[in-house]
Amino acid sequence: MKLAQLAAAIGQDAGAAGESRVTGFAIDHRKVAPGNIFGAFQGVKVNGEDYISAAVASGAVAVVARPEAQVVGAVHLADPLPRRAFARIAARFFTPVPETIVAVTGTNGKTSTVEMTRQIWRMCGCRAASIGTLGVTTPDESVSTGLTTPDIVTFLSNMTGLAREGVTHVAYEASSHGLAQYRNEGLPVRAGAFTNLSRDHLDYHADMEDYFAAKMRLFSEIVDDGGAAVIWADDAWSARAIEVASARGLSLFTVGEAGDQLRLITRKPSQLGQELEIVYEDNSYKVRLPLIGAYQVANALVSAGLALATGSPVAQVMDALGRLQPVRGRLERAAIAQSGAPVYVDYAHTPDALEAAIAALRPHVTGRLITVFGAGGDRDTGKRAPMGAAAVAGSDMVIVTDDNPRGEDPAAIRAAILQGAAGAQEIGDRRQAIAAAIAAAGADDIVLIAGKGHEQGQIVGTGDNMRVLAFDDVTVARECAAQLAGAAGQ
Ligand SMILES: CC(=O)N[C@H]1[C@@H](OP(=O)(O)OP(=O)(O)OC[C@H]2O[C@@H](n3ccc(=O)[nH]c3=O)[C@H](O)[C@@H]2O)O[C@H](CO)[C@@H](O)[C@@H]1O[C@H](C)C(=O)N[C@@H](C)C(=O)N[C@H](CCC(=O)O)C(=O)O
Ligand SMILES: Nc1ncnc2c1ncn2[C@@H]1O[C@H](COP(=O)(O)OP(=O)(O)OP(=O)(O)O)[C@@H](O)[C@H]1O
Numbered sequence: 371m372k373l374a375q376l377a378a379a380i381g382q383d384a385g386a387a388g389e390s391r392v393t394g395f396a397i398d399h400r401k402v403a404p405g406n407i408f409g410a411f412q413g414v415k416v417n418g419e420d421y422i423s424a425a426v427a428s429g430a431v432a433v434v435a436r437p438e439a440q441v442v443g444a445v446h447l448a449d450p451l452p453r454r455a456f457a458r459i460a461a462r463f464f465t466p467v468p469e470t471i472v473a474v475t476g477t478n479g480k481t482s483t484v485e486m487t488r489q490i491w492r493m494c495g496c497r498a499a500s501i502g503t504l505g506v507t508t509p510d511e512s513v514s515t516g517l518t519t520p521d522i523v524t525f526l527s528n529m530t531g532l533a534r535e536g537v538t539h540v541a542y543e544a545s546s547h548g549l550a551q552y553r554n555e556g557l558p559v560r561a562g563a564f565t566n567l568s569r570d571h572l573d574y575h576a577d578m579e580d581y582f583a584a585k586m587r588l589f590s591e592i593v594d595d596g597g598a599a600v601i602w603a604d605d606a607w608s609a610r611a612i613e614v615a616s617a618r619g620l621s622l623f624t625v626g627e628a629g630d631q632l633r634l635i636t637r638k639p640s641q642l643g644q645e646l647e648i649v650y651e652d653n654s655y656k657v658r659l660p661l662i663g664a665y666q667v668a669n670a671l672v673s674a675g676l677a678l679a680t681g682s683p684v685a686q687v688m689d690a691l692g693r694l695q696p697v698r699g700r701l702e703r704a705a706i707a708q709s710g711a712p713v714y715v716d717y718a719h720t721p722d723a724l725e726a727a728i729a730a731l732r733p734h735v736t737g738r739l740i741t742v743f744g745a746g747g748d749r750d751t752g753k754r755a756p757m758g759a760a761a762v763a764g765s766d767m768v769i770v771t772d773d774n775p776r777g778e779d780p781a782a783i784r785a786a787i788l789q790g791a792a793g794a795q796e797i798g799d800r801r802q803a804i805a806a807a808i809a810a811a812g813a814d815d816i817v818l819i820a821g822k823g824h825e826q827g828q829i830v831g832t833g834d835n836m837r838v839l840a841f842d843d844v845t846v847a848r849e850c851a852a853q854l855a856g857a858a859g860q
């Protein structure tokens with residue numbers, strides 16, 4: 371594709387160089403190949419503008435950068451918001467893309483919702499994929515990407531790759547970092563969803579307003595004109611999200627007890643899941659959701675909303691809800707202790723999520739709920755004590771342990787959690803903490819291991835000293851349960 375056609379995406383004229391053929395895109399100067407367009411962005415760690423001359427030396431034909439940046443030897447595609455301009459330009463290059471693309475934002479529930487949306491579409495007979503914390507999941511395979519939202523070049527080229535494989539429907543997770551950094555946009559998004567908002571990532575965002583504003587770009591800028599906004603209506607921030615979507619003129623699809631389009635009438639926990647009564651377009655539906663926990667109802671219904679808002683037939687969507695498979699690491703039953711106590715693994719890593727995970731298990735506990743969790747290093751420090759408070763408020767026994775200390779002193783992270791967790795025990799080593807919880811669990815108890823969900827490693831250290839030590843809560847829980855059973859049998 372010619373540079374002139376691409377520059378036109380942001381209304382610019384590339385002059386005589388417009389005839390140059392563009393071969394691809396790069397945001398890291400070390401990845402620039404001859405004929406590429408380089409995006410020079412000011413980052414958290416370094417200023418990409420410092421690498422412009424190196425990128426040009428490697429053959430960049432154009433550089434997307436702020437007007438004040440210095441570009442010599444290549445076309446300067448100047449824009450005060452270079453990340454957004456880059457997304458718009460690159461999106462013209464990466465085609466085709468799947469026909470139906472939807473995006474999900476919110477503090478908790480994004481991964482679960484994109485996963486469930488993919489499952490519903492699949493059960494409706496579509497070739498569907500999801501992109502998010504669990505990686506890229508297609509009808510044929512699942513590939514981990516490391517970050518929830520990959521960089522914009524990877525994101526767009528993944529979308530094109532999926533379209534070429536025949537995938538027609540994609541649900542992707544739009545994290546606040548991804549939204550703030552214009553890492554996943556540019557292509558036509560037919561519907562956006564908002565799950566909820568609560569404290570997280572205040573190391574990156576100035577305050578809750580700033581965090582909310584980052585998320586709301588999904589409705590105010592990213593979803594296509596005339597697209598749909600699927601909003602969980604029962605959250606404290608729902609009304610604000612509805613306001614943003616209405617101001618943009620999106621078609622509203624609200625879901626929940628206060629939902630207008632998909633209304634939850636009743637939710638009754640059953641032994642293996644929950645019985646729901648839902649109203650859609652004046653018809654009432656009874657659904658047996660095979661998952662426990664109120665939070666999973668929220669995610670399942672938002673997923674149903676996305677499918678309905680993008681044209682899936684209601685009978686098939688309701689039927690699919692009854693056949694949803696659990697999402698990896700989200701209230702996943704990992705083991706049964708010898709005492710009979712079930713051990714659950716959940717990805718709760720915010721105060722709200724911990725409260726939701728505990729509330730999900732509470733109706734199933736006749737004895738004690740034993741919670742093991744920690745908090746990540748180099749992440750929002752202010753969420754630690756509230757996580758401690760949420761854990762002790764809802765559990766009968768709490769063990770505070772390590773969860774990806776990264777560049778911080780693990781003992782200091784635990785101390786910050788313990789500030790809010792009066793009466794909790796402290797066992798730094800996560801395996802020992804899990805073993806202690808399982809050993810303490812009696813027949814009527816339930817163990818919850820929170821914070822890491824599907825993660826496969828414990829991240830220790832930072833920069834060049836960063837190491838990922840293999841660690842999987844599900845496997846460790848199984849091993850501990852088996853060892854304790856073996857020891858008891860001797
Ligand atoms: C804080 C943050 O989000 N950082 C992300 C961001 O980095 P940045 O733009 O600030 O990058 P930087 O390192 O300062 O560099 C600035 C620019 O110079 C370029 N550069 C840099 C060095 C060089 O030698 N040459 C060069 O060209 C870089 O490519 C970049 O464009 O953009 C990078 C590329 O897109 C990301 O890899 C990086 O994620 C870091 C690794 C990270 O840990 N991010 C986490 C917090 C994150 O984003 N998590 C969310 C999930 C959160 C949730 O689910 O709740 C996610 O969406 O994954
Ligand atoms: N709708 C919800 N309301 C409250 N808590 C939820 C909800 N959905 C999930 N959770 C909690 O949050 C945890 C993470 O869920 P999930 O991975 O779906 O969220 P996410 O938004 O993708 O998280 P991340 O920001 O890390 O990508 C779950 O394990 C559960 O404890």
Ligand SMILES: N[C@H](CCC[C@H](N)C(=O)O)C(=O)O
Nearest residue numbers: 719745746749773774821822
């Ligand atoms: N997407 C979240 C995941 C947190 C998971 C938890 N195990 C941690 O490391 O803090 C983040 O990057 O903040």
Ligand SMILES: [Mg+2]
Nearest residue numbers: 480481503518
């Ligand atoms: Mg996620």
